[in-house]
Each structure stands twice: as C-alpha cells, then as structure tokens.
Amino acid sequence: MKAAVVPALNGQWEVKEVPTPEPGANQVLLKIHASGLCYTDVHITKGEIPTEFPRILGHEPVGEIVAIGEGVTSRQVGDRVGVPWVQASCGRCEWCLRGKRMFCAQQIGTGVQTQGSHAEYMLAYADTTMLLPDNVSYEQAAPIFCAGYTVWSGLRFADPKPHERIAILGVGGLGYLGVQYSKAAGFETIAITHSKDKEKLVRDLGADEVVADGEGLKAIGGADVILATGNSYKAASAALGGLRPDGRMVLMGVSDEPLQVTSEAIMNRTRIIGSTQNGSEYLYEALDYVAKGKVKVIAETYSLNDISRAYERVLKGEARFRAVIAM
Ligand SMILES: [Zn+2]
Numbered sequence: 395m396k397a398a399v400v401p402a403l404n405g406q407w408e409v410k411e412v413p414t415p416e417p418g419a420n421q422v423l424l425k426i427h428a429s430g431l432c433y434t435d436v437h438i439t440k441g442e443i444p445t446e447f448p449r450i451l452g453h454e455p456v457g458e459i460v461a462i463g464e465g466v467t468s469r470q471v472g473d474r475v476g477v478p479w480v481q482a483s484c485g486r487c488e489w490c491l492r493g494k495r496m497f498c499a500q501q502i503g504t505g506v507q508t509q510g511s512h513a514e515y516m517l518a519y520a521d522t523t524m525l526l527p528d529n530v531s532y533e534q535a536a537p538i539f540c541a542g543y544t545v546w547s548g549l550r551f552a553d554p555k556p557h558e559r560i561a562i563l564g565v566g567g568l569g570y571l572g573v574q575y576s577k578a579a580g581f582e583t584i585a586i587t588h589s590k591d592k593e594k595l596v597r598d599l600g601a602d603e604v605v606a607d608g609e610g611l612k613a614i615g616g617a618d619v620i621l622a623t624g625n626s627y628k629a630a631s632a633a634l635g636g637l638r639p640d641g642r643m644v645l646m647g648v649s650d651e652p653l654q655v656t657s658e659a660i661m662n663r664t665r666i667i668g669s670t671q672n673g674s675e676y677l678y679e680a681l682d683y684v685a686k687g688k689v690k691v692i693a694e695t696y697s698l699n700d701i702s703r704a705y706e707r708v709l710k711g712e713a714r715f716r717a718v719i720a721m
C-alpha cells in the first residue's frame with residue numbers, strides 16, 4: 395500500500411510503498427477513504443508528543459472495513475467507520491477500571507503507538523471504531539474524529555446550562571466547529587477573533603456576536619463559558635477577563651506559553667478546565683450534528699501524493715479550516 399511515512403524525528407514526510415498490514419485478534423483493516431491532518435501531526439513530527447519513528451501519522455481516519463480479525467463480532471466487512479485517538483488501553487489500571495481510558499498511561503493512540511491513517515489502509519481495534527451515519531460523507535466525517543470530538547467534548551464538559559452564553563476563542567480548525575456546535579446546541583454564541591476577514595464567515599456559521607478579545611467580550615456582557623480552541627495561552631489569559639461570575643474556561647489547544655490568572659478569578663469563582671476527548675458518547679453526538687446538517691466541515695482536500703503540501707499548509711496555519719487527504 396501507499397503511505398505517508400515520517401522517517402525520523404523532524405523528518406520530511408515521504409509517500410512510499412509499505413506492506414499492507416493484516417488484522418490481528420480484535421482488529422479490523424480499514425480501507426481509508428479520508429484522513430484529516432491535525433496540528434498534532436506537527437507536534438508529533440517535531441517530537442513534542444513522543445513516538446517511535448518511522449511512523450505513519452494521521453488520527454482522523456474514516457473508511458470502509460475490508461477485513462476483520464479473530465474475535466471481532468460487532469463489525470463486519472463493508473461497515474463505514476471512523477477511529478478516534480484512544481484506540482485501546484490496558485484495561486487494568488484505576489482509570490481503565492473507572493471507564494476513563496483517556497487517563498490510562500498505557501493507552502494506544504492512533505498514529506502514535508500504532509500506524510495512522512495517512513495511508514491507503516490502517517488497522518484499528520474493532521471496539522473503538524465508530525459507525526458513521528449513512529448520510530455523512532467520508533470527507534465530512536474525518537475531521538470530526540479529532541477536531542469535532544475535541545471541541546464538542548470540551549463544550550459538554552463545561553456543562554453549560556440553558557440561558558448561558560458561550561464564547562469561542564480562536565476561529566481555526568477547532569473554533570469554526572465550536573461556533574457551529576454551540577449554536578446547534580441552542581446557545582447564544584460569541585466568536586472571539588482578531589481576524590476581521592473572518593467576521594462574515596463566523597456570523598454565517600452561527601455566531602451572534604463577534605469580538606476581538608476579552609475586553610470586547612466583557613463590553614457586551616461577558617460569557618459563562620469560553621472554549622479556548624487555539625494554541626495561544628497568551629490569548630486565553632487575555633480572554634479570562636471576559637468571563638462572567640461562575641464562568642468556565644475550557645483549554646483544548648496545546649501551547650508552550652503559561653496561562654496567566656489574576657486574583658479576579660477568586661472573586662468571580664472562575665474555573666479553568668482542561669479537556670481532551672471525553673468519551674465516545676460525545677463522539678456519537680458530534681457526528682450526529684453533522685448527520686442532521688447542523689454542523690458542516692469546511693476543509694481543503696488533497697491526494698495522498700500531495701500530503702507534503704497539505705502538511706506545509708497546516709504547519710503555517712494556512713489551511714482553511716482543515717486539510718483532509720481524500721482517497
Ligand atoms: Zn488531532
């Protein structure tokens with residue numbers, strides 16, 4: 395099969411022939427139809443998230459099951475599925491026993507401890523695959539498996555109540571979905587972005603208000619929840635002032651900057667919440683909004699041969715809003 399292989403730390407991605415894998419016990423083989431690029435692919439290539447090279451990256455995989463391994467009973471050849479980041483875990487530690495596999499130190503991450511989806515075929519543990527709704531195309535589904543899942547998980551984890559206001563900080567690969575999810579769930583939705591050129595698009599996606607920063611947010615009455623979707627904690631720190639009393643900020647983008655909190659947080663009972671992907675019920679819901687036409691993926695598509703160009707676009711933050719390899 396053809397695959398995009400990262401040969402070494404900081405290596406140049408190269409598309410080459412590698413052996414097609416065969417499913418082991420409890421595994422399925424997917425013929426990949428679409429594979430989204432995530433900024434995390436950059437973090438892994440640069441060694442900021444450790445892996446062993448050579449490595450095929452890609453953790454927004456969707457495709458069709460073409461072979462099943464021993465012991466697989468709930469999936470069959472022909473099923474359309476996608477695979478999230480956490481594919482398997484030890485099953486024995488405290489966090490696995492509590493049903494919180496995202497905290498398992500032995501977890502197997504797609505494209506990190508396994509070969510990922512920037513390839514014609516990929517193995518996956520059958521139990522973690524999610525069936526795709528019939529009317530959702532592969533290109534629409536792929537970015538939901540990381541970007542959509544992450545942002546909807548974060549919104550759910552903030553536990554917003556009726557009448558609360560949600561602000562989305564950053565309108566990139568996660569943020570443009572955050573605006574749509576918040577609106578689809580019925581919340582008054584505010585986008586925080588410095589990009590004047592994104593204002594019309596963000597309003598078309600469902601934002602009721604668009605402000606430049608925390609001060610702008612405060613001036614229009616503030617928000618109860620801020621989803622910090624970008625990679626800048628400087629921007630997140632600046633946005634904290636726009637939280638209303640009992641407000642929550644959800645951090646979901648990785649940053650090397652520290653978050654700065656002032657003692658205003660005490661008087662306001664501000665909560666800072668870290669969040670990744672909080673369980674498959676949120677993945678189910680994230681896909682269901684796409685199936686209902688309430689959330690739409692906006693992506694640039696590339697062929698597998700052209701993946702280096704897609705990676706460059708992601709690296710420079712130029713992809714609008716996601717780069718997806720379509721097979
Ligand atoms: Zn990702």
Ligand SMILES: [Zn+2]
Nearest residue numbers: 484487490498
């Ligand atoms: Zn475990």
